[in-house]
Amino acid sequence: MLRLETRKLNFPTVKYNTQTFNQSGWSLRDSETFYHSPAKDLKYYLITTRIDMFSATSYVREFENQVKKRLSMTTVTRLNPVETTAYSPDNQASNIEGKLRDAKSKGAELVLLIIPSKDRVIYRSYKELADRKYGLQAICLTIKRDNLPKTLDQPSTNAMTKYMTNIAMKVNIKKGGVNSIVDGFSLKETLILGADVVHPGSAALESCPSIASVVGSIDPSVTRYLGSMRLQQNDKDDHEVS
Helix, strand or coil: CCCCCCCCCCCCEEEECCEEECCCCCCCCCCCCCCECCCCEEEEEEEECCCCHHHHHHHHHHHHHHHHHHCCCCEEEECCCCCCCCCCHHHHHHHHHHHHHHHHHCCCCEEEEEECCCCHHHHHHHHHHHHHHCCCCEEEEECCCCCCCCCCCCCCHHHHHHHHHHHHHHHHHHCCCECCEEECCCCCCCCEEEEEEECCCCCCCCCCCCEEEEEEECCCCCCCCECCCCCCCCCCCCCCCC
16 A cells, blocks of 8 residues: 655645735735736726716726736726727627727737626627637626625725725736735645536536646745646546446
């Protein structure tokens, strides 16, 4: 029998800049920045759907404020104006693709899509085109959320800050920054593995497969992971193993 020496580590402390957390729930202070944000400026392209101009402007303004403050950026440049008529649900794929093509030609580093509420069809088309066809970093914002007010100008500072801080975290990662590190013990010469399996829900298409993923990191701060994806044969038949 093969025997391997093991050692159980204490639950690590997660550090966001000067703040530390020993649990998953956290709320950064209003002036807090992330652990490491190398980018000093951001050029992003905006795509909006059929939402009222006031809500769109409020979200765009708060997005720019939080990204600039949290990432300590000098400038956040929007490459096109706020246009609530920039997207037509009647022909969503071609409209989104046209905007992404324009974003690519203008040198956008990030594309921001704002939609009124959750929409799987819009999101799927948007992410597939941005990621696979045009090679653009993409983020989607949803206005109608249970934990947010109708507009960001209404009083709900805590909910708004948490939401936009989460979005700023995504921007920081996409720009090569580090949001947090594991503090309290050294991870040198240590391999960290993470694994998960996602099964299709009852509303999924019949041919939708389960997704199994494994990532690994030897980064001392456990912030950089390498991963790969392969499509396996769809075989759900039982096989007898002798």
